Amino acid sequence: MNHTSDTRYSPRRILIFALLISYALFCLFPLVLALVNSFKTRSEIFTNIIALPEHLEFGNYGRSIKSMRYFRSLLNSAFISTAGLTGIVFFSSIAGWALCRFKGKLSTAIFSLFVLSMLIPFNAIMIPLYRIATVLHLSNTLWGMGWIYSGLGVGMAVFMYHGFVKGIPLDLEDAARIDGCNLLMTFKNVVFPLLLPITATIGIMNLLWMWNDFLLPLIMLQSPSRYTLLLSTNMLFGKYASDWPAILSALILSALPMIIVYVLLQKHIIKGITEGALKG
Amino acid sequence: MAHQNATKRNLQLLACTAPALIVFITMKIIPAVMGFWYSLTSWNGINPKKPFIGLENFREIFTTDSYFWDSLLFTFRYTIWIVVAMNILALLLALGIESQRRGKGVFRTLFYLPNMISLVIGSFMWNFIFTKVLYYMADTWGWSFLDHSWIGDPTFSFYAILTVALWGGTGYIMIIYIAAIQGVPEVLHEAAIVDGATPFQRLRSITLPMIAHSFTICLFITLNNAFQVFDVVYTLTGGGPGRATQVVAINIYEEAFNNSNRFGYATAKSLIVFAIVLVITSIQLTVMKRREQEL
């Protein structure tokens, strides 16, 4: 939106730039402060909060890693997210595709069901869900969490797959059928590879959601050895409420995976948001 | 022949959608239906017995549960503030970024960063700031306007929650606005410049109308999320002091999982909230879709 009429260093530009910088600082403020202070000793924090640490106290990180069973929690979160994602992707892709190809009353009905379900807020179902999970022996298991997230996430994913499949021409599928492929083979060999772009988007969006989800794991997971990263961090906060360096290092460690993912997959993430929102 | 084909097609459709349907019905539909059922009982979550009491829960909510309505009111107040603030802020940031020549990508990346980190973690970081850093600044640099009980004082904790929610949520909305702004055809702007329009006039007459559809979406998203806010408040103030910052999601959570474990009663409350959200977002969507068409 840079037009020839705008001069390069007009006061307006500079003002806007300054405001943007301020907001950028606002965004970074908590992170930087947490990072800087996570390397200090307990007494150092109280002397000067803003300054850089005297020397890097890695011991804080050591303590946090041990207390919150960092690697275990990390694995738990990764497992749950991956399991949930697999379920969501595989179930929704074929469902979304079928709903688009087999038009008719049944498909409209099923599709509406999926779409309407997106409106159901988590609060309304969390208690019965807890009950169901207990009955099905899914509570307090990582597998169970994967199944639950699948169930919760297919609605939106089906919607997105459906929208995407609409834009794929039928020719390739027809050709496959003529070649003698049955339904499943057609999907697997011809359609699914074409769905990769939207799959990536769906993958990233759901990964973010599941990884950072708090309430569901809080209710479902009871053994600390099965806690997700967020739950472990939460537990640590209660345990070490006055040991700020330890807590801050734990926070940094918790945020790290997502930050790394962000740095690597930025473009896709942003694309995913825009596509997801504007198509809806 | 056609009939046979239709049946076969329907079966195939069902086969494909079966896995998705099964998990989804198990995890979302059945709980929703059970929710309706539980709200009509006095189940306490533990006892296998679930005595049916009809609409008694609802009667109780409407007549004696002032805490629930207080939390609802507080949630309303929070929602209005955050919907307005977040959308305005996001729009301004989007416009600001788009008006720059360079560094657009960097700013966009930075502004979305807080969203990537769970609000739970973000709230803890802000907790550190509110309970330690700000006091330090107030004491050492004499910035006494910072010397307030940001978490303990009901007046200020509201703003603390807003700040953290804005910090962690604006990026997402901003990105949507950026995409919408980028979608405005250049030719319109060029033509307007030729006609001698100022940037502000261009903003008002071209940009804003052309991104109207994104307003609808963003408003829907922010509205929906604001009503169900939990993470931020839970980790920052826990709903306290007392119940001063208790949003409705926390009220329901505590009713079910702390206190007397009144699951049936709590479910009834969540149904009421659901109904309210449904009505409000439906109104919002209908009104705005109509206005979009007019524009």
Place this chain on the structure above:
Amino acid sequence: MKKEKTMKKITTVLVMLCISMMLLSGAGTKEQASPAKKVTLNVMMSFPRFTEEMEAYVAQFEAKMLEEKGIEVEVELEMPSSDQYRNILQTRLSSNDAPDLFTLHATADLPTYVEAGYVADLSSQPLAAKLYPDVRTSVSVDEKVYAVPFESTVWGYLYNKDIFEACGITAPDTLDEMKEVVRVLKQNGYTPFQLAFQEQWVPQLMTALLLGGKVSGEIPDWVDRMYADQGSYREVADIFEMINLVMSNGTPRAMETGSEQGAADFANGKAAMYIQGTWSAESILSVNPEIRIGVGALPVNNNEDCTRVNLATTTSLAVYADTPQKEMAMEFANYILDDEDSSALYESLKFNPVASCHDFDQYDWAKDASRYVAEGRAYMDLVLPQAVTNEQGKLLQSLYVKQVTVDQFITIMDQTFKAANKALAQ
């Protein structure tokens, strides 16, 4: 083209990750379905803050069983967070998915659980004979022992002995004496009370102590009447005098101070008294090992009879009545009070001695508290509905920030108790 490649890579990685996860978890479960002579015990406990110590103790148990009996035991220790512990336990008990051993709150829960038939009788086990008489009573119903006590505490409020001695004061026995103590402390430049109200259970300790003292000293049937919807908080309204005294003479920024922070501040001498239980001693000492802690009974009014310490056996371990692993479960229960190893465990958890097998010295403050008990100035922990204690904590927070008045507090608490009664009846 490049985009597609990246997409493919991402998908492949995800799929690989998923498959390897599935294999790993599959492998894990296979191991457990191992040969006989292996016993698995499910133990559920409600103190996640002692996870490390308990895991170590469990490992010792497993080693001992292997050595002495040649049985390979695997103890699966579950430590849910304490706020949800009861829900989880009760859900599992009612859905026949109960752990073999589990902790419960002796004073509050034992009668109900015994009646429901969930816990096994331990009276004939070696552990029962070792228990101290007072403690034994607290884990018994109808003279039969039903749980192994872990945390048996006597508590009131904590005070800094050095500060008290420097000011020439001793622990007060009446409200007026406490007012004098406050005056002297302030005169000497000390802050009387450490306030840590961020977590509502901490201010709730005040109501617990004050109600306990008032009720046992003057209105012994108050709790029963409250349960029958026949009492009112107005009868105990003088507890608010002490509450007011504490809130007006405490450390600043109380709402920003959590319990651990409060312990740290108290340890560093920021205040002379901290209304916290003796379980906090561990945290306090870890910050300042030099501090000399004393325990005092919190006065309610000018009736010395109301100034008492709280005697509570809280977390105790019970054996599930219908466990298929009865023998091994009993072994584990007995091991908790093992002649050789138990002392070390209780010492590391900073718990009081509860049985004759404990030969470690009581900490000074524990001796302080026991003195009150010996003088007959203790009361058994009052059992109030959880909704009531939660509400008390919240209202105290609101009271502190001046959002409710004492009058409103009383009215609301009466309503809350009635609502809790109603919920219990359903």
